[in-house]
Amino acid sequence: MIGPDIAGIAEKLGVAAATATAIPQLAAETGLDVDAAYGVQAALLQRRVDAGERLVGLKMGLTSRVKMAQVGVDEVIWGRLTNTMRVPDGGVVDRAAYIHPRVEPEVAFLLDRLPEPGEPVGDFASAVRAVAPAIELIDSRYADFRFSLPDVIADNTSAAAFVIGPWSPVPAGLDNLGVLLEVDGRVAQVGSTAAILGDPRRALDEGIRLAGRHGVRLESGWVFLAGAATAAVPLRPGAHVRAVVEKLGTASLRAS
Ligand code: 0L1
Ligand code: MG
Numbered sequence: 001m002i003g004p005d006i007a008g009i010a011e012k013l014g015v016a017a018a019t020a021t022a023i024p025q026l027a028a029e030t031g032l033d034v035d036a037a038y039g040v041q042a043a044l045l046q047r048r049v050d051a052g053e054r055l056v057g058l059k060m061g062l063t064s065r066v067k068m069a070q071v072g073v074d075e076v077i078w079g080r081l082t083n084t085m086r087v088p089d090g091g092v093v094d095r096a097a098y099i100h101p102r103v104e105p106e107v108a109f110l111l112d113r114l115p116e117p118g119e120p121v122g123d124f125a126s127a128v129r130a131v132a133p134a135i136e137l138i139d140s141r142y143a144d145f146r147f148s149l150p151d152v153i154a155d156n157t158s159a160a161a162f163v164i165g166p167w168s169p170v171p172a173g174l175d176n177l178g179v180l181l182e183v184d185g186r187v188a189q190v191g192s193t194a195a196i197l198g199d200p201r202r203a204l205d206e207g208i209r210l211a212g213r214h215g216v217r218l219e220s221g222w223v224f225l226a227g228a229a230t231a232a233v234p235l236r237p238g239a240h241v242r243a244v245v246e247k248l249g250t251a252s253l254r255a256s
Helices: 006-019 034-050 065-071 149-154 200-212
Strands: 055-061 077-082 091-093 102-111 128-138 159-164 178-183 186-192 223-228 240-245 249-255
Touching: 006 034, 006 149, 034 077, 034 149, 055 200, 077 149, 077 159, 077 200, 102 159, 102 178, 102 186, 102 200, 102 240, 128 223, 128 240, 159 223, 159 249, 200 223
Parallel strands: 055 223, 091 249, 128 249
Antiparallel strands: 055 077, 102 128, 102 223, 128 159, 178 186, 178 240, 240 249
């Protein structure tokens, strides 16, 4: 039996992102399952690497109940981050470069000495050099921000851009820190890091395990986005967005 056209699907998603043009969902029509969808994601990112970008990390998606409910998908997923997705803290993003961008407050880890594939992270403080508040900008390439599980995996879990705030040494606990997402100085979302798999440290074990299934090994020096602590909110032109994480500080961006 002939399988889905991995390269062809990756090209469609790549062009949709590059031209900020929504496309219809692809998985049902092409018979894409979860494993093949991670193959599309790899091909999609290889196109970016071939064009000169560098892989700089990994992101977890749908790590909270509220996020799963927001998009109607109920599995933790992961995607890849490249250098061009990173926006400086306090920087400006071009709203017009995206289709229907949303922002969400996250916790980021700077990776250090990681366990061997298949091993759990025993000593979190040696696996992670520093932690930071972060904002992820997600932008599904599918019309109306609607997709199935294989669709969203193939689309690199809607990854589009991210901002990392100041790095701090790993605090004693990360499991119940208050989180705010502010838009133009008003509170848009309130949450807790407990929403991220009960404890964002768990997201690292999941990331190592799930990416390992597809032959991807996390690297020292990479950024790891552990997941959102609240639902995502639409990014409007001109908006100033700030994520505040208790004990860790703030990260911010502005949309042009
Ligand atoms: O980072 C995320 O949790 C996003 C995962 C993909 C689903 C979505 O686009 O909201
Ligand atoms: Mg996210």
